[in-house]
Amino acid sequence: MVTPGTFIKASISAGKEFFRPPVDDAARAPHRPPVLVPIRSIGPTHGERIEKHLLALEPHDRYLRFGYAARDEQIQRYVAGLNFERDEIFGIYNRKLELIAMAHLALSIDPELKSCAEFGVSVLKHARGRGYGARLFDRAVMHSRNEGVSMMFIHALSENTAMLNIARKAGAVIERDGSESEAYLKLPPADLDSRMTEIVEEQIAQTDYRLKVQAKQFWNILAMVQEVRQGVRDSRDRMPI
Numbered sequence: 001m002v003t004p005g006t007f008i009k010a011s012i013s014a015g016k017e018f019f020r021p022p023v024d025d026a027a028r029a030p031h032r033p034p035v036l037v038p039i040r041s042i043g044p045t046h047g048e049r050i051e052k053h054l055l056a057l058e059p060h061d062r063y064l065r066f067g068y069a070a071r072d073e074q075i076q077r078y079v080a081g082l083n084f085e086r087d088e089i090f091g092i093y094n095r096k097l098e099l100i101a102m103a104h105l106a107l108s109i110d111p112e113l114k115s116c117a118e119f120g121v122s123v124l125k126h127a128r129g130r131g132y133g134a135r136l137f138d139r140a141v142m143h144s145r146n147e148g149v150s151m152m153f154i155h156a157l158s159e160n161t162a163m164l165n166i167a168r169k170a171g172a173v174i175e176r177d178g179s180e181s182e183a184y185l186k187l188p189p190a191d192l193d194s195r196m197t198e199i200v201e202e203q204i205a206q207t208d209y210r211l212k213v214q215a216k217q218f219w220n221i222l223a224m225v226q227e228v229r230q231g232v233r234d235s236r237d238r239m240p241i
């Protein structure tokens with residue numbers, strides 16, 4: 001649950017982030033999970049970023065994510081076919097506004113299974129082990145509850161220890177069938193806490209994203225100004241005295 005304290009800490013850390021130039025995620029020191037990971041709901045305008053994220057997955061990760069070693073065209077078709085109206089796509093962005101982790105919660109289209117949803121997730125290699133996969137799972141659980149979903153399914157290969165760990169820890173029942181496993185998690189109905197927490201978390205994530213956009217623009221302008229100044233300095237140095 002998001003307490004007022006967590007909210008304040010998250011806002012302060014978002015403010016501090018503004019003044020730090022973007023760094024390469026891969027070059028970051030081993031990570032301590034932040035107080036609150038800003039996870040935002042993504043709309044169709046982010047299609048290109050979703051595609052870039054999925055195309056960055058290595059063949060084995062594509063196999064784990066989709067159940068087959070999806071080729072680039074298959075990923076492009078998957079992204080083009082995403083239904084943003086019915087389903088929910090969640091994402092975590094870094095300060096360079098790259099989508100480093102995302103989840104797809106597909107709500108059932110079968111009227112008989114209206115209260116079911118399927119969860120799929122991917123985290124870029126350099127951002128793994130920081131708890132993003134688990135946070136996205138928690139967020140999907142909360143959203144599912146608020147949407148009246150009572151059962152969440154996760155289809156994973158039996159070798160996918162990380163994914164099965166996340167599901168098991170959340171209380172899912174896992175049924176192994178050879179190389180494939182099916183995990184299902186029964187969800188309690190929504191309550192005031194789940195509804196309020198989702199609203200607050202979404203607000204924090206939207207604010208965080210807007211700050212990242214502004215910070216990126218700020219650092220771009222600063223880099224441009226420095227380039228111009230360097231150009232002026234260079235041409236001054238070349239001038240005959």
Ligand SMILES: CC(C)(COP(=O)(O)OP(=O)(O)OC[C@H]1O[C@@H](n2cnc3c(N)ncnc32)[C@H](O)[C@@H]1OP(=O)(O)O)[C@@H](O)C(=O)NCCC(=O)NCCS
Pocket residue numbers: 061062064065066119120121122123124127128129130131132133134135155156160161162163165166169
């Ligand atoms: C599965 C995946 C999303 C996990 O993301 P992540 O952000 O690294 O996961 P987390 O940091 O939240 O870790 C979740 C749990 O798995 C464990 N874990 C992480 N990587 C692991 C690994 N390679 N082997 C064993 N356990 C691992 C973590 O220790 C953690 O367990 P804990 O809470 O008991 O410590 C990521 O590995 C991935 O994108 N894989 C490729 C796509 C995929 O497999 N998708 C899932 C199928 S839909």
